[in-house]
Amino acid sequence: MRDELFCSLFYITVVTVLGISGIDMAHKAKNHSSPSSPEPASLQVEDVSANSNGPKTAEILIDDDQDDLFAEATEEVSLDSPEREPILSDGPSPAITPVTPTALISNRIEPKVIGVPSMFERSLDEVEEEAGGDLFDINISVSDPEKVGDGMNAYMAYKVTTKTSLTIFNQSEFSVKRRFSDFLGLHSKLASKYMHIGYIVPPAPEKSIVGMTKVKVGKEDLSSTEFVEKRRSALERYLMRTVKHPTLIQDPDVIQFLESSELPRAVSTQALSGAGILRMVNKAADAVNKMTIKMNESDAWFEEKQQQFENLDQQLRKLHASVEALVCHRKELSVNTASFARSAAMLGNSEDHTALSRALSQLAEVEEKIDQLHQEQAYADFYLFSELLGDYVRLITAVKGVFDQRMKTWSKWQDAQVMLQKKREAEAKLHLANKPDKLQQAKDEIKEEIEEWEGKVQQGERDFEQISKTIRKEVGRFEKERVKDFKVVIIKYLESLVHTQQQLIKYWEAFLPEAKAIA
Amino acid sequence: MRVYKVLKKIIHLGAKGLARSVSVDLNNDASLLIDIPDALCERDKVKFTVHTKTTLGTFQKPEFSVSRQHEDFIWLHDTLVETEEYAGLIIPPAPPKPDFESPREKMHKLGEGEASMTKEEYAKMKQELEAEYLAVFKKTVQVHEIFLQRLSSHPVFSKDRNFQIFLEYDQDLSVRRKNAKEMFGGFFKNMVKTADEVLISGTKEVDEFFDQEKTFLLDYFSKIKDATSKAEKMTRSHKNVADDYIHVSATLNSLSAEDSTPLKHLEKLADLFEKLRKVEGRVASDQELKLTELLRYYMRDIQAAKDLLYRRARALADYENANKALDKARLKSKDVAQAQQHQQQCLQKFDTLSESGKKELTSFKGRRVLAFRKNLIEMAELEIKHAKSNMALLQGCVELLKSN
Numbered sequence: 001m002r003d004e005l006f007c008s009l010f011y012i013t014v015v016t017v018l019g020i021s022g023i024d025m026a027h028k029a030k031n032h033s034s035p036s037s038p039e040p041a042s043l044q045v046e047d048v049s050a051n052s053n054g055p056k057t058a059e060i061l062i063d064d065d066q067d068d069l070f071a072e073a074t075e076e077v078s079l080d081s082p083e084r085e086p087i088l089s090d091g092p093s094p095a096i097t098p099v100t101p102t103a104l105i106s107n108r109i110e111p112k113v114i115g116v117p118s119m120f121e122r123s124l125d126e127v128e129e130e131a132g133g134d135l136f137d138i139n140i141s142v143s144d145p146e147k148v149g150d151g152m153n154a155y156m157a158y159k160v161t162t163k164t165s166l167t168i169f170n171q172s173e174f175s176v177k178r179r180f181s182d183f184l185g186l187h188s189k190l191a192s193k194y195m196h197i198g199y200i201v202p203p204a205p206e207k208s209i210v211g212m213t214k215v216k217v218g219k220e221d222l223s224s225t226e227f228v229e230k231r232r233s234a235l236e237r238y239l240m241r242t243v244k245h246p247t248l249i250q251d252p253d254v255i256q257f258l259e260s261s262e263l264p265r266a267v268s269t270q271a272l273s274g275a276g277i278l279r280m281v282n283k284a285a286d287a288v289n290k291m292t293i294k295m296n297e298s299d300a301w302f303e304e305k306q307q308q309f310e311n312l313d314q315q316l317r318k319l320h321a322s323v324e325a326l327v328c329h330r331k332e333l334s335v336n337t338a339s340f341a342r343s344a345a346m347l348g349n350s351e352d353h354t355a356l357s358r359a360l361s362q363l364a365e366v367e368e369k370i371d372q373l374h375q376e377q378a379y380a381d382f383y384l385f386s387e388l389l390g391d392y393v394r395l396i397t398a399v400k401g402v403f404d405q406r407m408k409t410w411s412k413w414q415d416a417q418v419m420l421q422k423k424r425e426a427e428a429k430l431h432l433a434n435k436p437d438k439l440q441q442a443k444d445e446i447k448e449e450i451e452e453w454e455g456k457v458q459q460g461e462r463d464f465e466q467i468s469k470t471i472r473k474e475v476g477r478f479e480k481e482r483v484k485d486f487k488v489v490i491i492k493y494l495e496s497l498v499h500t501q502q503q504l505i506k507y508w509e510a511f512l513p514e515a516k517a518i519a
Numbered sequence: 520m521r522v523y524k525v526l527k528k529i530i531h532l533g534a535k536g537l538a539r540s541v542s543v544d545l546n547n548d549a550s551l552l553i554d555i556p557d558a559l560c561e562r563d564k565v566k567f568t569v570h571t572k573t574t575l576g577t578f579q580k581p582e583f584s585v586s587r588q589h590e591d592f593i594w595l596h597d598t599l600v601e602t603e604e605y606a607g608l609i610i611p612p613a614p615p616k617p618d619f620e621s622p623r624e625k626m627h628k629l630g631e632g633e634a635s636m637t638k639e640e641y642a643k644m645k646q647e648l649e650a651e652y653l654a655v656f657k658k659t660v661q662v663h664e665i666f667l668q669r670l671s672s673h674p675v676f677s678k679d680r681n682f683q684i685f686l687e688y689d690q691d692l693s694v695r696r697k698n699a700k701e702m703f704g705g706f707f708k709n710m711v712k713t714a715d716e717v718l719i720s721g722t723k724e725v726d727e728f729f730d731q732e733k734t735f736l737l738d739y740f741s742k743i744k745d746a747t748s749k750a751e752k753m754t755r756s757h758k759n760v761a762d763d764y765i766h767v768s769a770t771l772n773s774l775s776a777e778d779s780t781p782l783k784h785l786e787k788l789a790d791l792f793e794k795l796r797k798v799e800g801r802v803a804s805d806q807e808l809k810l811t812e813l814l815r816y817y818m819r820d821i822q823a824a825k826d827l828l829y830r831r832a833r834a835l836a837d838y839e840n841a842n843k844a845l846d847k848a849r850l851k852s853k854d855v856a857q858a859q860q861h862q863q864q865c866l867q868k869f870d871t872l873s874e875s876g877k878k879e880l881t882s883f884k885g886r887r888v889l890a891f892r893k894n895l896i897e898m899a900e901l902e903i904k905h906a907k908s909n910m911a912l913l914q915g916c917v918e919l920l921k922s923n
Contacts, residue, residue, distance in 0.1 A: 315774045322766040329763055333756035340749040347742040352735050353888050359895060487920060490788060494917045497795075501910040508902040515895040518888060 138164035138243050140258070142236040145228045147215070148179075154216045155179045158232060160239065162258045168250060169259060176261055180207075183235055185266020189253045190242070195398075196405050197463075198470030200478055201248070202241040203394040205234035233383055237391060244481065286404070293411045299468065305475060306403055313396045320389040327381045334374035341367035355518045362514040366507050373503050380496035388489045392482065399478060406467045413460030420453040550574045551671045553686070555664045560656060564588060565617045567663055571686045577678075578687060589616055591685065591692045592663055598681045605676070606830045606868075607875030609883055611669040612819035617659040622651040640769035643793075647762060647800070654804055658812065665816075726873065732880055733828055740821045747814040754811050757803035764796030784920050791916040795909060802905045809898035817887055824883055831872045838865040 144159040161175035187204035194201050211227040243249045243258075257263065297303050341364045348360030427446045430439060550573060557568040570584045596613035599605055629644050636644070667686075670676040685692070724730035771789035841862040848858035 311777050312774075315770060315777065319767065319770040319774065322763060322770055326760065326763040326767060329756060329759040333753070333760055336749065336753040336756045340746070340753045343742070343746040343749040347739075347746045350735070350739045350742045352731075352739075353884065356888050356891055359891070363895065487784060487923075490784070491917055491920050494791075494913050494920070498910055498913045498917065501906045501913065504906040505903055505910070508899045508906070512896065512899045512903070515892060515899055518892040518895070 136244070138162065138166055138249070140236065140239045140243060142232050142239065145232055152213075152216055155181075156215060156228060156231075158235060160258065166249075168255060171259075174259060176258065176263075178257070178263065180205075180212075180231070180235070181266050182257065182263055183238065185263075186242075186253060186257045187238075188266065190248060190251065193251070193253075194248070195402060196409075196467075198402055198405060198467040198474060199245075199247060200395070200398050200402050200474045202238060202245070203398050204238055205231060206394075230383075230387075233387065234391075237387070241391075241395075245477075293407050295407050295410050301472070302403070302406070302468070306400075309396055309399055309403075313393065313400070316389055316393050316396065320386065320393055323381065323386045323389060327378055327386055330374055330378040330381055334371045334378060337367055337371035337374060341365075341371060359514050359518050362511055366511045369507050370504065373500055373507075377496065377500045380493060384489055384493040384496065388486070392485075395478075399475070402471055402474065406464070406471055409460070409464050409467050413457065413464050416453060416456040416460045420450065420457050423450045423453055551677055553664070553667045553671045555660050555667075558656065558660050563619075565656075565659060567660065569667065569686060577683060583687065583689075585686065585689055587685070587692065589614070589663070592666060594692065595681060595685045596666070599670075599676065599679065600826070602679075606834070607827070607872040607879070608673075608675060609820070609823045609827050609879045611666055611673075611676075612816075612823045614659070614662040614666045615819075617655070619652065619655055622648055622655060625651065636766075637769055637773055639772065640766060643765050643769065644762070647765065650800070651758075654807075658808075662816075728877060729828070729831070729873070732824075736821055736825050736828065740818070740825060743814055743818045743821060747811065747818050750806075750811040750814055754803055754807045757799065757806065761796045761799035761803055764792045764799060768792035768796065784923060787916055787919055791912060794912050798905050798909050798912070802902065805901045805905070806898065809894045809901065813890065813894045817890070820883070820887070824880060827876050827879060831869070831876050834865065834869040834872050838862070838869045841865040 139162070141161045141163075142158050143161065146157045146159075148155055148157045157177045157179050159175050160178050161173070162169070163173045165172060184204050184207070187201065190201045208227070208231075211224070211231075214221075214224045215228060239258075242254060248254055344360055344367060345364035348357050348364060351357040351360055423446060427443070427450060430442055430446060433439065552572040554570055555567050556570050559566040559568075565588070567587050567589075568584050569587050570582075571578070572582045574581065593613055596610065599610050626648050629641075629648060633641055670679070670682055676682060724733060768789045768791075771785050771792065775783070775785035775789060841858070841864075845855070845858040845862045848855045
């Protein structure tokens, strides 16, 4: 573990050095991503130099051990070492992200670079164990939606309460106020940090301009209340899924989101912001790339899984549509039952036979209670069953995205190989030509370039192996979680159906003597 | 029309269910027993087999069957309405025309959506549709049967000559049925009826009994009409929910078939929804039979009672006119005897009408109260039964899932 931290630290510093000297080359190397992609790969170095100031002080130590460093760097880096990831994230929230890694790294920038505080190591292990095992004790609730402000600038503030025994948090119970764009901001950060290396980041709830506008404008009607409740529930599920992930829960952005009372506004989540437009451009570029990259899949597991997820996606969407229809019809049933109840009451009033009149009024009351029951059942249909399916449809999109990332990583690796080949060919040509003076300089340059590309090829291969490994682990975890999740929610849903039937029995059994009393 | 081919076979139906529900004490007089044991559905026409068993000498044979169409029933009803002697009686309401519109529309939609469903799903939907066709079919048979049974169990109607012809005449009745001219006459009659409504709401009622009945029936009719349409909507929503369960079950099945991970409980869930939808479907159809059909039937019956009131009101108007004519004749001293006789006739007619009307309306109320009681009890019992079986299914599945 220590060695790995050591390696990753040195690796980062090397990369920084290369970055400082070779930014132009890095630009040329990026033929498969758009120039200003916010999504940093391990080779994109500008962000690193921009954000962190720690590694520079370590420059002095590098040169001697460069070869050793690379040799060791082919070892697997721990997937859960947090200090690597924060550095690589770009910063929609620049205020926070660099601080933590700098602090971590400055812990270790001592004369003895190898001196990693063992206490820190242990707590990482503990957290991972806690996260994976039964001691995973964290519960998040999103509650108390409150409207803040007026008119089109108004927004809903939600209270996010965390109850946990995990040691990565300062307290065992605490709450903060967050708005919807904060959640989107969190997701954006996590996605940019983790998706490209193969982690399945739970997607955030979707925006809804129509829904939100109604709330802003101040319509206090049923549909805007329902909208807020739907959103509140979705945000809660989103956070719970995020913290259940053993890696994500340790991310400083997540911890900060849950703990700190002030959070810088995530402006880049707005649809029409610069970052928003960038996202759209990137999405388009990705779609084009997906079509042009033809990967030689050497691993049957990935092919199988991709097919599996395609099928699952289709089926879940269909099921989701069926359940949505069910919700709609049940709501209709509730409305029609209420309408009938009123009509039956009128009929009872009109009836001149006393006992029958009373029975009809009782019937009206029963039907009124039943319409309430149907409405509650429709809510259960929606919030338990339908939303579960909707969440998983979105999650599977994230899974598919991660598979695509692997393809991209592969593609980058291939491109680096092509470049290396070109450089080697160029070198060979130079050797054949015979112009001594200019040649030496050119030869040196080419030699440097070849070394650089050799490094990139090796890095590309490493990245590819790494992402493949991560994806396998993530998919395994996802499948387990899915089975558990479905089981829990389905049982809850069935129990709601049971409750409805129990109530029906109660109501009709109360009515029966009334009907029998008609004489 | 594949589904029609299914229904073309002769379906045996017994005289149960609706018959005994909407009107008690029908068909227990052995001297004249009528039922509709079979029916045939050909395109849009339903052909009923009317079977009669009798000990009365007025009929040629003790047991016989004839084939009748819906229009024949309407003809019989209209001749009864037009018979003067029956003016003081509540004429049993004519059975409504067989209406396959709803299942036909559904079948059309099913045909259109076939591509988007799995084979099993389509088969189940088709099954549901066939069941619905069958239900509509059964209902129309029973409602025609009740009409005949009310006539046969009535001391006056059972002796009606046209009724006898209807039961016995072994040829096609279409010769005797309405032609276009008469149908126009029927339309005209409805217009007169509206005028009658104005008439009886305007006429001052001296008799307290009739006064109360008038107020009650007018109000009750509008309320029951509303309740019927709301009940129809409610039942239809219930059927939609049951149908949705089919789709959910089918997709869960495909999911569990394709899913390689151990999600065995998806299969159980699919199975559960399949069973649930059958129960829900039964809840919907029982509700329709016990509640919606009950309301529908009595809505028509109350209209028939109202018609009796109209006829009585017209008789009263006639009597009052005759009185005025008599006074005029006395003044002019011309045709006094004639006028007097006419006035006497009108009075007599009005009195007979009032007397038999009172009897009819009283027994009608008794019938109605009993029918409501029976149906409401049965509906409540069926709801409890279905809810209990739903609960058993659900709890079974929950146990199964929890134990895994």
